[in-house]
Amino acid sequence: MKEEFKVISKFIEEKSRVLDVGCGDGILMEFLSKNKVVDIRGLEISKEKVKKCLSKGLTVIEGDAENDLKQFPDLSFDYVILSQTLQAFMNPEKVIENLLRVGKKVIVTIPNFGHWKVRLDLLFKGEMPVTKNLPYQWYDTPNLHMCTILDFYNFCNNRGINIFKTISLNGQTISNIKRSNLKYKNLISELGIFLLEK
């Protein structure tokens, strides 16, 4: 399983209710329901992936976070997960707002646009960066709103969103991000994983 999912599953307490927004093939959902005995639901935009999830008996509904989160009542989940999809929304601000409304805690993973390889690409090549986590060309990318770990950190701070914990993921290496090492981690992390609360 992806390192990212291992980090996410460590955040989640046993027997909690979880909503995985953009659950894909349901790999994290399967892992959580086998190991954490949670009541877990998924929301996924791709019909193919929804069918895959349902075939595995997972409770997934076809829909997208910008339109379909509103049907879930306030604080109806202990955790809401948003893994590497925030940058693809038309209105990420609104999505975060809704995630924090629906979930008591929210886990957001962002591909870090501040990673040194990304910076170098732009600095030396003068081209839009294409990396393992950001494999798209500028003209076909679904990523409308790229941000860095620092950007998202500031975004939360400015809105009074509590950041409980921030984890840096660089290859297999997992480390904590603190205020003191934020600028450095923003340079070396491929992914940032945030545990938030309103």
Place this chain on the structure above:
Amino acid sequence: MSNLNQLNSVLIKKTLKLDCGKEISNFPLAYETYGNLNENKDNAILIFHALTGDQYASGINPITNKEGWWNYAVGPGKPFDTDKFFIICANVIGGCMGSYGPGSIDPLTNKPLGTNFPVITINDMVNAQYNLLDHFKIEKLFAVAGGSMGGMQVLQFVSNFPNKAEVALPIACTASHSAQNIAFNELGRQAIMSDSNWKEGLYNEKSTNPDKGLAVARMAAHITYLSKQGLQEKFGRNLQERSDLKFGFDADFQIESYLRYQGSVFVDRFDANSYLYITRAMDYFDLTKQFGGNLSKAFKNTKTKFFIISFTSDWLYPTSENKDIVIALNAIGADVGFVEIKTDKGHDSFLLDVPDFLSTIKNYLNTTYSNINERRI
């Protein structure tokens, strides 16, 4: 339909209070089963049929000698796998395949009830079929499933009996019949009732049959089951066994001939009064209204796991109406999965060979059944 008496049927002795206020008892409910009930009695699935369906979901229907209406979905190795599950399907009350309906004989007059048959509802149909659980001594069904009117029965069943099915599969349906749905049904009823052979519903006594009206009703309804794109691709403006237009009112176009054929075969297997009663039951269906305008309340106490399916080209019970059910269930934290299947086959998709649809159901049922069994161990 001469050998209706030989069908599997259970006589329901318990009194059933209908929504119209009348009470019925000692009435027959015709059913069919497929597969075997296991020792734990935990593998039973109750399938509800749609408007013109019957208890013969699979195999060969002994009355029509044609394949059962859900032959793609029910059978050995199929999504509702009869090697694994025990499938029960009953003819709804109001129907014409052996269950209590307008064609039943009134013991007082020794004549068919006709329009003296009470107006029934989806709720009445479901309450009547609930007796089958007692009949088979099943404590809890593994699943309830059905498309179209069958889906409405699924919703009503879970609402009435929140703890009697592990899984519910309402397919291509709605929680509340729309004005458009009612309009199409009214068109069908008017076609039947304006046929002079209908004779105020007493055609059986008078040895006539409103074939023409019933056929027109079927033709109109059939159009609503297909999509515009599906019709265009299948028929387009193709001519029927002729090279040019004949400047008359014969069936010049293939689509005309097709509809006429659909109408003509329908009257051989379906009763006009049943068509009136069952369409009325669908029109009266409004689960949201039953719960004071809040559909969520219909499912308040249920632990049933829902899987709702709609089809992209279904404009009769469109995705939006299926999604309303999903939304109502999510609002109360119920366990609900949902997918819209891409197909150009219209509302009829649930009856047809739509591989995506069939394989998703098959995998879903198999995995969910084993998950439930694992939990028990």
